[in-house]
Amino acid sequence: MPVSTFRTSGPIALLIAVAMAAIAAPAAAQDDDAPALAFPEGWEVRFDHDGANPDDLYLVAMPPGIHVTTGPATIAYHPDSTATGDFTIESETFLFDPQGRREAFGFFIGGGDLQGPGQRYTYFLLREGGEFLVKTRAGSEMSVVQDWTAHPAIVSFATRPEDAGTAKNVLGLVVSGDELRFSVNGEEVWSGSRDGLATEGVFGLRVNHGLNLHVTTIMAHPGSEGGGPVELDEIVVTSSGCFDCPEANSLSDRLRTFLDRLKREREQQMAAKPGEEGHPPRR
Numbered sequence: 213m214p215v216s217t218f219r220t221s222g223p224i225a226l227l228i229a230v231a232m233a234a235i236a237a238p239a240a241a242q243d244d245d246a247p248a249l250a251f252p253e254g255w256e257v258r259f260d261h262d263g264a265n266p267d268d269l270y271l272v273a274m275p276p277g278i279h280v281t282t283g284p285a286t287i288a289y290h291p292d293s294t295a296t297g298d299f300t301i302e303s304e305t306f307l308f309d310p311q312g313r314r315e316a317f318g319f320f321i322g323g324g325d326l327q328g329p330g331q332r333y334t335y336f337l338l339r340e341g342g343e344f345l346v347k348t349r350a351g352s353e354m355s356v357v358q359d360w361t362a363h364p365a366i367v368s369f370a371t372r373p374e375d376a377g378t379a380k381n382v383l384g385l386v387v388s389g390d391e392l393r394f395s396v397n398g399e400e401v402w403s404g405s406r407d408g409l410a411t412e413g414v415f416g417l418r419v420n421h422g423l424n425l426h427v428t429t430i431m432a433h434p435g436s437e438g439g440g441p442v443e444l445d446e447i448v449v450t451s452s453g454c455f456d457c458p459e460a461n462s463l464s465d466r467l468r469t470f471l472d473r474l475k476r477e478r479e480q481q482m483a484a485k486p487g488e489e490g491h492p493p494r495r
Contacts, residue, residue: 249274254292258326260285277304277428282421287320287333289416295321295432296412301385302431303417306378307340307369308424314340315420318383319430322410332410335418336394338381342366344401346394348409357409358402365399378426387411 249272257269261284268283280288295301303319318337325331332350334357339345344366346358369379384395387406394402417430 249279252278252288252290255288255290256327257286257288258331274426277426278417278430279426280417280419281424282419285315285418285420287323287326287416287418289320289323289326289414291326291414293416293432294412294414295387298388298434300387300433301383301415302429302433303383304380304428305383306380306426306428308378308426309369310340310423312340313422315423316345317419317423317425318417319385319415320418321385321387321415322412323414323416324410326414333413334409334411336383336385337418337420338366338383338396340368340370342368342371344394344396346402346404350410357404361402363396363399363401365396365401367397 251271252273255271257266257271259266259269264284264286269286270279270281270283271288272279278288301319301321305317307317316337316339318335320333320335323331323333326333330351332348334346334348337345337347339360341362342364343360343362344358345356345360348355348357367379367381372379382397384398386393386395390406392404392406392409392411393400415430415432417427419425
């Protein structure tokens, strides 16, 4: 069901509220106009599995961009954000320490019936270890287009620059005519035919379970190649700011540190639950 009014609550929310009170007070003294962090207006989410606890998802607008810490694997999107015809998708992501987990993250295109039984989309993902995946979903059925494949262009947390606290990757997709071209950090990692894939519709984020990410951009541009029709309703998140640089505001810096700690604590909680460990990475 749509969850545009979704807010984190319960034990996780209480922990966040207590920590935010501690870290926001000195920041507010420096900037009385600092905006409150809230679920992105108009956005919706859908979890992979019925019965997933929404309290285990933390998704907030945090300029520049959106911060997400999962719990359950999910897609997140604005229902008015659609792209058809020829277009380009770009998403800049910063992965925090995955604590050894090789869970996937990225974006999807061609979304339809996303809150219904006939949900469908095509998705493009990365995971720790420098690998990418291309896959489709139609209802409860999923099909692999390109199985997990290593590529040197992908930055893992383990291979990030020494002075970086996160692993930065820029994911891109060009849809032109009958061809799809998926790139990471400016290097093409996969190309294939559009035929048979869901490409027309909503685009948004896909994040598997137990990850901590900051996404500074997820946006679409009309294509410059080919003569097909182009419809672009909305740019979802766009920012000229810098998340991983000294110019980032102090509240974002403090919250990033807190969320990283929250992620580690959640990993410990999840590891203590029977059946959580030992499962293969979700796709």
